[in-house]
Amino acid sequence: MSTTQITIRLTPCAKQNALMGWEENLFGERTLKVHITAQPEKGKANKALIALLSKKWHIPKSAITIKRGDKSRTKILDIEELNPEHLQ
Secondary structure, three states: OOEEEEEEEEEOOOOOOEEEEEEEOOOOOEEEEEEOOOOOOOOHHHHHHHHHHHHHHOOOHHHEEEEEOOOOOEEEEEEEOOOHHHHO
16 A cells, blocks of 8 residues: 655634645645644644545545644645545
8 A cells, every 4th residue: 555745734723624725835845735724722623634635535534644743834644545636
């Protein structure tokens, strides 16, 4: 089973839960911008992020792991079973 690593830029306390699209920096690294309505306290925003990605990409929550950035807006996720079409 392959694992895909993606970088997320999370905005908590947003008006709605949404995937806002991909952004590319000067080095060509891509970051997925995500808005979440949950507060960034006691892991609520992280849980909401995992639930949103699981729902949108039709993968189990257990397939998504926060590798780095548990308490940061910028997170690196390891995702198993991810269809490459979701990365477009």
